Structure formats: C-alpha cells, structure tokens
Amino acid sequence: MTVNQLTTTPHPTSRWLATACLQPLEGPAGVAERLLLLVHYGIDWQNGWVSSYRERYWDHLLPDRIWCATFQAPTLRRWWREVAQDLGSAPRNPAERAELEALLRHDATPVLQVMRGETEALLLRTRIVTDAVREERQTHQAAARQRVPA
Template sequence: MTATVPGTPTGHWLAAADLPALRGTSGIADRLLLLLHYGIDWHDGWLSSTRHRTTYWDPILPERVISATFMTDSLRGWYTQAAGELVSAPRNHPERAELEQLLRTDDEDAAVLYKLRTETPALILRTRLTADAVRSSRRKGN
C-alpha cells in the first residue's frame, strides 16, 4: 500500500507537497496522520486557541500520537484515542471512506502502531510539509 493513492484525500494532499510515496506500514501511518491532522476542529476545538496552536506541531501532536499507541493494540483504538484527544473527525465522505479503509488493516495494526511510535518526528515532518504545501496551493487558488 502506498501513501499516494490516486483519488483519495491523502493522495491529493501528498501530491500537492510533491512527496514520494511511503510504502507499507509507513504509508498507512503517514496517511492516518494526515487524516487526523485535517480532521481537527480548528475553529471550536481546544486547539483553536493561539496558545495551543503555537505548540501543536511540538509537543502536542507528537505526544498525543505516541501516547495513543501505548493505550491500545489496534489502529481503530489508536485513532479513537488520538482523535478524541485532538478533537478530530473526518470532514466529508471521501475522508471517512479512506479512514475506514485504513483502519481495516488488522493484520498490520501492530506494525503500523510501531511506526507511529518510533518514527513520529519523521512522519509528522511529512504531515507538516504537506499541510504547508496544501495551504500554499489554496492561497494561490489551485
């Protein structure tokens, strides 16, 4: 499984950032983090305050991602925990459909959780680069 699946929300976001696809469990972890990030309620959630936004990328997001990996042994449990902490939910049908598909990798859950726990800074770097690129393309009207 690659990180840039054509026609998916994460595929579009990663294409905007012109990042090479991650394969296998790293690709799943990468896409889950993107969906978690883009689902955050930036207007009414607790992260909407300026104080929290300045510490979102470090330490808030990494701490929530890692701590959720220790609280469960499934990706569904990880997402439930992390999304609850960050007040995140898919915003539309394509995001919901992709998230549901990614959370159906039962035979790879442990390996994806391991990637989320041990490669957190590198995966979050990709999420941040992607978010910057998507934001820039929106400003340009693309």
C-alpha cells in the first residue's frame, strides 16, 4: 500500500489529518507522519508511565525517543518496537493495526532519515492534529450533553 492509497481510503490517520485540515505529507515524510500519529494515539494515557510526564511530552520525551530510535533500528518494524515498548504504545483497534502493518512495510532508510532530520517539524504537525481532534471530540461531547434531557 502506498501513501497515496492511504490518503484515499478511510484510515485513522487520514481522518485525523482531515480533522486538522492538513494536507497529508507525501512519500517517506507521509509514512513518518502517520507512524508518529499512531505512536501518539496508541499511548496508554490512563495507566502508562508517560501520563506522569505530560508537561515534558511534546518538547523532550517524545522527540528524544523518536530520534534515538532512528539510530537504533535498521527497519521500521524494529523502530516501531523500540518506540512502542519505550512509550507504552499499541494500536487500539483493527483499523489502526491494519494501517500500522501497511506502513511498516515501506522502505525504512528514507523514512528513518526524514524522522531523524525533521523530528520537530513532524511532531509539530502531530501536535496540530491532536489539538484539532481533541477540540472536535470536546465539541461533539458538549453538543451531546445539550441534547440529553435532564
């Protein structure tokens, strides 16, 4: 599956990027962007250790773990294993598992190079997406509460 196919099918990352009104990145950068979104959304924010470090998450914890893993892993599967184990991340549903599996089949070298050289820019986009998704979720929850009779 190519990144172009990912943008034309209803994958979780496509929905998240659309919510933020961001045009998906192409090629290795697009694969990297989607992997980072899946890492973030797969973290156990209720019981995982990362939840205790939210104030350092975006600026230190996540970028450091992403960047270091690009040097430790020769393949995307190994990169995923390093990052997912370190952060306590796992796909939450069948759609996320299927998308992750497809992404991990891409050529590792260009994707890891993009992650290594553009970590902060990729994580900026990830953060924009998560802010937009959170805002949309809160808006829907507020609207649902208003519809429920007291």
